[in-house]
Amino acid sequence: MTDDSAAFRDSRLSFDERVDDLLERLTTSEKIALLHQFTPAFPHLGISAFRTGQEALHGVAWMGPATVFPQAVGLGATWHPELLREVGTAVGTEVRAMRARDSRVGLNVWSPTVNLLRDPRWGRNEEGYAEDPRLTAALATAYSGGLRGDHPVYWRTAPLLKHWLAHNNETDRSVTSSSVRARVLHEYELPAFRGPVVAGTVIGVMPAYNLVNGRPNHVGSHLRDHLRAWTDAELVVCSDAAAPSNLVDEEHYFDTHEESHAAALRAGVDSFTDHDQDSSKTIARLTTALEAGLIETADIDRAARRLLLMRLRLGEFDPDVDPYAGIGVDQIDTPHHQALAQRAAEEAVVLLKNDAALPLDSGRMRRLAVVGPLADEVKLDWYSGDLIRRCSPLEGLRERLGAGTVVHAEGADRILLQAVDGGRWLTVAPETPDRSGEDSAALNPAHVSGTTELPPVTLSDVPSELDLLDWGGGVVTLRAVANRHYLSVGDDDLLRADKEQPGGWVVQETFHLEPVSTEGGNSGAHRLFHLGSGRYVSADPATGALRVFSRDAETAEHFMVLPVSEGASAVADAARDADAVLVVVGNDPHINGRETEDRADVELPAQQRRLVEAARAANPRTILAMTSSYPYAVPDLHEELPALLWSAHGGQAAGHALARVLLGEVSPAGRLPQTWYRSTGDLPDLLDYDIIGAGATYQYFTGPVLYPFGHGLSYTSFGYTDLRVERSETTVTAEFTVTNTGERPGDEVAQLYIRALDPRVPRPRRELRGHWRGHLRPGESQRVSLAFPVTELGHWDVAHGRWTVDPGSYEILVGRSSEAIELRSVVTVTGAAPQPRPALSDGIEACAFDECDGIVLADRDKQRGDVVACDGEHPGRLLFRDCDLTPAPRTVTFEVARESAGAASVELRSGETPIATATVPSTGDRYTWTRVSVPVAIPAGTHDLRLILCGSLRLNRVDFSATG
Template identity: 30%
Template sequence: MSLHPLISQLTDAEKATLCTGASFWDLNGVARLGIEGISVADGPHGLRRQEGGEADHLGTADSLPATCFPTASGLASSFDPELLARIGAALAVEARAVGVGVLLGPGVNMKRTPLCGRNFEYFSEDPYLAGELGAAVVNGLQDNGIGASVKHFAANNQEDHRITVSAEVDERTLREIYLPAFETIVRKAQPWTIMCSYNRLNGTYTSEHRWLLTEVLREEWGFQGLVVSDWLAVNDRAAGIAAGLDLEMPTSPDGPARVLAALESGDLDRADLDLAASRVLTLIDRAHASHGPAVVDVDVHHELAREAARRSAVLLHNDGALPLAATGAPIVVVGPFATVPRYQGAGSSRVVPTRLDNALDALRTALPDRRIDYFPRYDLVTAAAAAEAAEVIVFAGLPEDAESEGFDRTVIDLPADQLELLELLRRRNGRLTVVVQAGSAVTLPFADHADAILFAWLGGQAGGAAIADLLSGAHSPTGKLAETFPTDLRHTPAHTAFPGDGLTVDYREGIFIGYRWYETRGLPVTFPFGHGLTYTTFEYSDLEVTVEGDTATARFTIANTGDIAADEIAQVYIADPESEFARPIHELKGFTRTHLAPGESRRLSIELNRRAFAYWHPVKGDWHVEAGEFIVQVGASSADIRLAQTIRLDGDALRRRLTPGSPAGAWLADPDYGPPLRAVLSRAAGGLVGLLLDNPETNPGRYRMLQSIPLDRLGRTGVECDIAAIQEIITAATAPAPV
């Protein structure tokens, strides 16, 4: 990156001041040169603009009213990048209207465990889905003049001990699970800023992690923007600047002085400070250049929030209970969330909504010809009333203090009083529908006896009306789960290693999180990743996969075979059944959402790039596509695969560095030294080795044993072979290259 043209005119003190926040939400400018600072604000699903003297990180102080959209965990279940781009655009308009230049979001951390208190702010357990949706939000924001701040980079997957803990993660796991969403967003959207996290990564604070902030983020991925700290996340300011952390937030009374002292002592290179200050100036320029006037239409944005909540809700189960009939017997609605909805989580993302719908009022409006009785409590009085009703709708969910920034959950169960009521209602004869409002996966022990379950997530300010739209049949549910719903906390991937001891947390499950874990281990789940029903049915057919090099295109047909118009979300998974290294059963690598009228069919196409087939090779230190067979699967969920086709890719040639102790199998696979070694071994007295090499199927066990023996020890195993000839091959292969 070239330096900003004004850098040469700045004093060291001005540069140091630029690299430190001016206040809780504001960046410094350079008054001497007429450069005004800019303002930033939370948050990922709605603007939290605080004015006057009120400013806080915990979401307790008041803020200006703004549209509260569904949280990221819900939006992810829409599988709808176009919708998220529109939400990003709406957020940009609201930010511009109150003088904000950068919105602090989206959050794209992976859901390593359903216990993370901040899961409602994150999209998914799947990095491909999170990256595609995150890029859509960023493009929506930045195409409309507001910078994004993609967070929290990286491996910030818990709230307990988040400021002190070191996430111990091997590189393959980082590359395949915890970094790809950020990489996708950088490559597809070039966010103006990336926010580094609080935690340490393999012992080093991410705010001081040069490999992360410079070598990977900038040099590999080509990031051109600014890196900002999470609020109060800076440990060593000089080390941070040297590593690639440009801006410390919020204001720090001695921040500039610490930078100048490090410059004076030689602990900080002036070139690093110049680069950081240049990036701050560039961000300020971008914000001022695109910050035109904006007028917010709160009604239009509220309708967008309602649409988003509808498209995000997931119909998990339906045994004919939904949609509700327009006429009929009285309906009993139970639970406080019917009138006081759970619509967002707690912490820095908390929004003061412009208005707030509730489901009970909206349902009465949607069904004017049906009597709807309401009981707010989960108690025996309610149970007695509900026992006599033909139709009961229980609004369940997690209380607000269960899902928050700053701490993690300890259980994934719904509150006991809700579960007790639902158990009492098990033995009734009428229909039971359960509407769940929560920001992350919970156990659903009533799944086998409820007639319908609608998971509404934290649906934002219009979530109540959206629920009524879906229950009444005005719209069909179309969302699909962006995270797996386990049956038991003990089955979850990080159960024995979460949240660590406060100093370290070992990501011992590696790449196997979410559906990758459950399906590879054969563990039962209540509802799988990608699952979601509609009020119609869809048929998949005619899969055709064409291959070009190490890329492919999957084409298939979906038909609406029911009587109601709805959207279907088709998912494409890739399986690598014969990998050298352990890989999941399959991985999501494409999806598409399409609207179909009754009887309508459509031919769909999904491109699969090279990375769709690759894994991070720990020896090669790069992405690697194996030569051989892959299975392209098309499904309605990760567990409901409708179509599959096997293809063959040429893959990458992998040349391993050979040593005398390399196994015989590695030597035999080498294109240069394998053929002469095979010839030597085939001449072995007795012919056993030659027989195994020529016909491994005669004794596959012994063949594998032969392959595993270090070549320089082969002659000492009792197998007769020409040791001298083998040594000549070893010498030729390991000789130093000529200078």
Template identity: 30%
Template sequence: MKLTNVLLKIKKELLIVIVLLVSISCGKSKTYQFKFQNPTLSTEERVSDLVSQMTLKEKVSQMRYDAPAIERLGLPEYNWWNECLHGVARAGEATVFPQAIGMGATFNEDLMFNVGTAISDEARAKYHHFSNNNKRGIYQGLTFWTPNINIFRDPRWGRGQETYGEDPYLTSRMGVNFIKALQGDDPNYLKVVATAKHFAVHSGPEKSRHEDNYLTSDKDLRETYLPAFESAIKEAKVHSIMCAYNRYNDEACCGSNLLLQNILRNEWNFEGYVVSDCWAINDFWEPGKHELVKTPSEAAALAVDRGTDLNCGSVFDPNLTEAVLKEMIDEEKIDIALSRLMTARFKLGMFDEDENVEYSKIPYSVVASKKHYALSEKAARESMILLKNENDLLPLNKNITSLALIGPNTNFEQVLLGNYHGTPNNYYTPLKAIQEKLPNATIYYEQGCEIAEGWPLLSPIPSNSLKNGGLKGLKGEYFTNKEFKGEAELIRNDTDVDFSWLNKKPLDNSVSDEFSVRWTGELIPKENGNYRVAFKARSGVKMYVNDSLRFEFSNDHEAKTGYFEEQLIAGESYKLKIEYSNYHTDPQAHLLWAKLDKDLLKPAIEVAKKAEAVILFLGLTPEIEGEEMSVVLEGFDKGDRSDIKLPASQVKLMKEIQALGKPTILVLMNGSAIAVNWADKNIPAILEAWYPGEFGGKAIADVLFGDYNPSGRLPVTFYKSVNDLPDFKSYAMKNRTYRYFKNAPLYPFGHGLSYTNFTYSNVIVPESVTIHKNIPVSVEVTNSGDLDGDEVVQLYVTLDKKYKNTPIRSLIGFKRVHLKKGETKTVSFLVEPKQYAAINEYGEQDITSGSIKLSVGGKQPNVEGFTGAKSTQVITKVLTIN
């Protein structure tokens, strides 16, 4: 019996061994058409083999952002262009987090990491959803041109909203955590590719970015403009860098030996790839721009020779082929650039089976999930900054019986989103959120004014002003192509044209991106008046009225609005035809209007008189500040601002409401600092809310009514006047940002109030430290008030006066801590030598013996002329460097 058992056991073990051997043998015998397809080889071997298989023409074709397929190699097409600044952008449904400037205001590195993880989860899920349906177009890949870690040195810059603020250290910490979360921690595969942009000295003006040459000292370059990029590369191992449009020190940033070779490759040992900003290489030769060379071939050769590997644009293909044939550049340089690009695709697992790539298992259900919604709402809450709270007007009592909500941002969905955003399933405007929070109160709402004179707030044209035969609305003819070819696949009556198609398109419930719609019918206004009639979309649009073309625009990446203005007569019929051609993964179509001669102020005053208190929702919108826009209004200049004051229309409204003597709160929604000087003197409570994401209104309501204790901090300085600022085109840091600004700010960097009080004690700093050694710092923080809340503990250094032109002070540490009322926590920092080093005129770190000041507390120390945050404490210690 025992012998039988032994024999059975041996037989079983032999069977297992045989199965394993057969399995191994089968694996080894698996054949591949090309060596690069073998996943057991190293990435270097696979890349080398793939590049060696290509002709010169094929190589060049893969160096443009919309790389075509190479069918003979089994290489699918790939579009490198994707965006995820504060959520997966321009690819339909996604969780929309607060705009980057709002994330900067949280001063929360851990939150930034969690947001990046959520975004990259959604990105991976979307990529596999698209690729499984053989969709490989724009905004469907895994290479994301995010984050923007430029320094927000001037509040006039319209794209400053995309950054984490004006401070190099804050920007570095937020950027590093975001990049790490995006790219993941798998030893074999990248989750997605992050791209740090725009390398390296780039922050406006927008309208002249294609021709400007910016100059800085070596000191300013190393002290202000490079640290965030250096951290992104050395700490976060960012895999991609985007070079900027402008020139720096006479070299185009996308053709700069200094930036792309000496610093990026040689000094920092960057191993990833460089992508140009979009159509930036065209600026090398086009008239009126940089004009560095005379032909596209020379431009392409210059860019690649200096280190730009991928072209967002079409200059490389076919011009690089010509450049090689004419011996403007060696083909070896093409191979180097292409190898960097293909390395990224292999590291993303694009040529491997999904089962080998752990990230491929992320389900689509993570997209717009409850977990991500909760995170977006948390981020919005933490981004809120209480700028002023005179006599503790806030929080408001939820038992209030009537409330007037007034202002152009009260119920405007777009102001939640900022730029570079996806399409959310939720739009919690302040009006919606407050109505939900106070179901028993009487809530009055009036727009009150335009966001700026000449820029009306548009709303969808209602069905009762549209006619399609005997029906209300317009006739919609839907085609399965974007050229209106053949017969319409679907004909229906659309009661209005206000579409944001999310997961499914209107025709076949597929993820198809190419379709077109022709809407026809009549526009019949109910009131006489001067109207702006508009159409907003990201794709191509033509609009005809009475058979006359009134406007058209082509495909764009940010939503574009075309419009005409005309005196319309009540009851009269105006024949409409709108042709919409979609090529985009985020199709949107909105037929809008506004009556321009409508009195908005009078009804606002009337409802304010009826209410117990008034909340004004003012500020800016991403429609008038942003990237290279056509908008020219008083105080605004093609995406930038020419003045930093609140627009005159809003100031007039604010003054009229304040004169009524009602308790009045101002909520600002914007992407950049605003000089609200009059409000600071006359409005008792001011809340900064930024562009706060799809749950922004809920976060605002929670703060206003005490369900959340505000804890955000300003990531930028709020100045009093544009007259306090240097010339916009000057990149010298003199009198810029809190580190060098010598006048009194309206609100300083790092400022933010709470509904509770925090006290600091027992600061432990050594009296002296050996040169080039770390400095330990610790402090006890106590919530000495009556409410639980978060405190942002900030650590600043002030260098010895013997150094010339050093910052007034510099942020070198911050930690957000939650404290229950009465609770005390110890917060510790470790200051590295580079953080207390001076940067000399040659851009070198300089540490010599002497004394430095370390200041720890809830704000900057010794901000001259600023009287806010009196209860916020700062303790300064002096120590000697030996």
């Protein structure tokens, strides 16, 4: 029997008082149970079960039908915080509505993703907003603000930011370390998170799988040193799935799970997402850690307190006064949400090039060819909800122009597969699987598997035609013409044509067609390699059923690939007599770039390129629409085609949106949220997180680009005039006038950048500091005012470990993109010149370098502190500018650690002159530090110091002494 008079149920008391009361009523074991993602009910207190984690990146995911908005990168392309707040409000409302129907729906939503789109090859590019931290922060604050709601006490949902910190690679994501120097950390990585946290629109963060500077994010000190220092609010930190176990099982950072869980809890992780719904392992590990003295009850109470405060904010214990408690299922896919999804998709379309080919004249359009593999598709991604309604580009254009006006050719190559041994054909049963009774809602579809009753694909005397679609990198899908379903592999390893679309955590619908080589060259035959299982397709000798059997190529069935029809020919036929041709290409978000898989390059798949070229050869009035989760390198197509557009996968209304833009019903105003490079060769290594040293993103890349950050064209024109910049003690304000100088109404996105003139350290070519999106009628003007703190003229001063604004001149740039600058002004900051680095008095932290080469940042120990490490294959080099060595030092001391034996040394130079060399002994362990002192010969004064590290070693500090 519960006590309804308990203080924790008294809404008149403060949340802190109520949590204090509740914690006193819980046993230690019950508090520990709170720390798993799936928290049990406590019937004696009348408390229900609870789970952290509900995916809501661009609509409610994994819980059944919902309004599907454009992908996050598409929302980023709108550059429209007010719109994102509306979308967040709609998504948060649908979370509540689904919760009313299904108690499995969680109110702690794991969204938005604020990882910066530093490299377009990142598999999860679709999940982020932009490559710029302040644009990302502005959009994330808006979206999470909508999810949270405006009530001063209760939250609609509790948004949680993903993924803390420096996470931009899927390749070996659980074991790779992001080497992040101090300037990149403070100037680039942290601001994206700081904005929403300081604004109070999020409940907390989810640490990423990767390590940062050699230490796993889940035990990193940045959670304490930065995240929790930004606000007095009690933030919640939820681990990523299986990450607590990864600390031992994959990263081998700790020897036992008890140690790792204790370290994560002490570092600030509150909720452990591990072993799916089975909380027993997490409870046992934390219990043992407590008994062993690795953690204290205060650590458990602290985490439990944060989680209970979140539940209070969500109104769980106050249903009578919770303003969101009455939201019901009638709030799913409302007319308002449908219109908002279409508006978001329209605002996300980016016009990349237009030589008067657009908009299309619907009144004169006799025949429009709409071709390509995505012409009649509405692709979803891993974090999409189920579509209630859909509109493809083909459907959107036929709705407006009439079915008789619009012709279609997908462009798939149609083939037959014939077994070399015996001459039998791959055969597909024509039946379509019945999924009418399936429940699509799953807490995590990664854990859902199964097979259908559809007969397997076999070898027989009856051939079945297949549509082959190439997604790049040799990855293809095979779709049966007989039932329009993709070949897939089930739990029984049999091939069936039973999937409407590729998908799932492990995609079972992708293959390689591997040429079979002989001594004389290519035999013409192919093996069918199934990517999901990593095995080859072979036939059962008795039944002829095809299954994935072995990883050994020698056991694979050999097939001749016999063409039936060529997709490029069909596209050319459709294009030849058309008034205009629209080629729609792009990616399937489940293939060649998604969670767990990075892209190898930024090239358009070969088959898709052939379709564009065939359309262009047949009809010069060819328009390219790229619908993708990331940029492509298409400089040749930019030169050849009269018009190009890009949009992310636009959700349920993508086709309506694209059609309205193409026909001029909407003037495009999307802007690129990341740089489009001319080739893969323009990109640094995927794992190089040092954007300064690597010259990455629009801030530091100095080469020519295909389309710059912020680029996007319109059907009208805009003029910029009368820039006035004022600087107060705390704020820089730029005012200017934007005028629609064209003949159509439209939105403009004005962008404000800064640039340091004559900086003493490398500074970005451009840094976004504000933007405005507004609608203007022809001839209408708008006075725009954009302001930012004076401190944002500055940078992280590594010499003194603080943010600083150097005296000097700073250019204020206003324009239509990071390169299309229309107005300029200069502001001046006065003050004392920066002091030299106090090298003699304070020493030098090795990680506080100005420039580096051949080193990575690593962990000083398992708790906190960064050091530099050299792998021994190549010398490591460090530069420390303007080091004050007055009076002249006589000795220099290096604090070093070295696990291996062999020769290693540290050489100190003044400029290029060697002044000291120390031999580094083995200390037996990377965390065992020793100090090596040697004489140094250098006059008193300010010097640029260089360090040359030879051999495998780690360096923590350099200290000087004026005495011998």
